[in-house]
Amino acid sequence: MAGTGVFSDILDGDVYKYYADGEWKKSSSGKTVAIINPSTRKTQYKVQACTQEEVNKVMESAKTAQKSWAKTPLWKRAELLHKAAAILKEHKAPIAECLVKEIAKPAKDAITEVVRSGDLISYTAEEGVRILGEGKFLVSDSFPGNQRTKYCLTSKIPLGVILAIPPFNYPVNLAVSKIAPALIAGNSLVLKPPTQGAVSALHMVHCFHLAGFPKGLISCVTGKGSEIGDFLTMHPGVNCISFTGGDTGIAISKKAGMIPLQMELGGKDACIVLEDADLDLVAANIIKGGFSYSGQRCTAVKVVLVMESVADVLVEKVKAKVAKLTAGAPEDDCDITPVVSESSANFIEGLVKDAKEKGATFCQEYKRDGNLIWPLLLDNVRPDMRIAWEEPFGPVLPVIRINSIEEGIHHCNASNFGLQGCVFTKDVNKAILISDAMETGTVQINSAPARGPDHFPFQGVKDSGIGSQGVTNSINMMTKIKSTVINLPTPSYTMG
DSSP states (O other): OTTSGGGGGGEETTEEOEEETTEEEOOTTOOEEEEEOTTTOSEEEEEEOOOHHHHHHHHHHHHHHHHHHTTSOHHHHHHHHHHHHHHHHHTHHHHHHHHHHHHOOOHHHHHHHHHHHHHHHHHHHHHHHHHHTOOEEEEGGGSTTOOSOEEEEEEEEEOSEEEEEOOSSSTTHHHHHHHHHHHHTTOEEEEOOOSTTHHHHHHHHHHHHHHTOOTTTEEEOOOOIIIIIHHHHTOTTOOEEEEESSTHHHHHHHHSOSSOEEEEOOOOEEEEEOTTSOHHHHHHHHHHHHHGGGGOSTTSEEEEEEEHHHHHHHHHHHHHHHTTOOBSOGGGTOSBOOOSOHHHHHHHHHHHHHHHHTTOEESSOOOEETTEEOOEEEESOOTTSGGGTSOOOSSEEEEEEESSHHHHHHHHHHSSOOSEEEEEOSOHHHHHHHHHHSOSSEEEESSOOOOOSTTSOEEOOGGGEESEESHHHHHHHTEEEEEEEEEOSSOOOTTO
16 A cells, blocks of 8 residues: 555655655655545645755755766666666555546556556666767868867766656656656756655655665655745756646746756647548547546647548547446546546536537537546537637547648647647558648657657647657756867878
């Protein structure tokens, strides 16, 4: 169970501690932050409300620990990461239990997230040894007007202290996707987990503690965003920020200063369906892409743009599959579980009411019980409806009927988001042309949008983010180039 056995150190009474200097600590604030179970809508856990002074101490420790860690051999860094990955997988059950109770993730998906996270850590360790184990050697006479009197050696060196802020929907996986690249590259890391998902993240951090990483190298501070959020993101001790979440990231990017930023801020992923598409394949992917984890995924299908000539058939196929989805408790592995909070449910309901007032066709009756919203397909959605543009982050999917490919591309590109999109067609030439025309970070051909496998590049354009994720890109982003130039008194040529 959570907070017991090897995890007993992280719990004090009914309040989870924060992690700093290699120890689990209680905040001097004496305050806590409640974590509400989305299913029961009652307090499930409590975490420390850390102070700004405690953040200062964490940053100082991180800076000191990083200097020593940067001198640790690559193979040793990788060895510790492999150890952490193994411990994480070994203790997948209690961490998955937290995911179920904190964010209402279906039980089987919760286990999958933890195992996937262990795999990501191990892959990052291996990739880091390869990427960081080689540099470049340049000679000066390759540039016009120069003799071979200079040898340039370049290598990748750590940035310093990385601030990692993952989202509620993948609080373990999207934390380790930042932690592992930072550590293998020789950085220290400060984690600010989301409130919903904080206890899952604290359990995950304890696995790194058990693996034996140096004190101060990894820290995890919990608390209210209003009290320590800006203080963390604007802290002079931070050398890089990796953030996944919503439009808070835009505010962070404006305040952060001259440091590297890695931002993934959501999407309105469009699914363009042409006349020649395999409609059974499309329907299956719309269900998977639009409704898995109740649509609470940045890469969920958020709008279907289907050619009018096949729209009726496709809508009927999707309706039939929606009818088979189960809605209920995450402990029961239901397909649709409660959304993360009452405010999220209210926002989704607002989009649904707007669509109803403006004449959308409801393929199912709208049904809500607390935070649980039953899956809903909305047909004949028009561009004047909010649901056509806004990201519901819930199990409600709009269908817009189009009369041309150009109309579909135009709607996709008119969005302020540009994370992913997908196109379904049997014509590979059309697929490539549409992919090239879509203003998104990734286009999936004949499959729903997805983040992963975790070593694939993952990025957005416009309001969907800055920079690129994926194992290799994250390692590179969390390093900088260092050049050493050897100057020779006379030109020297190999075999000359």
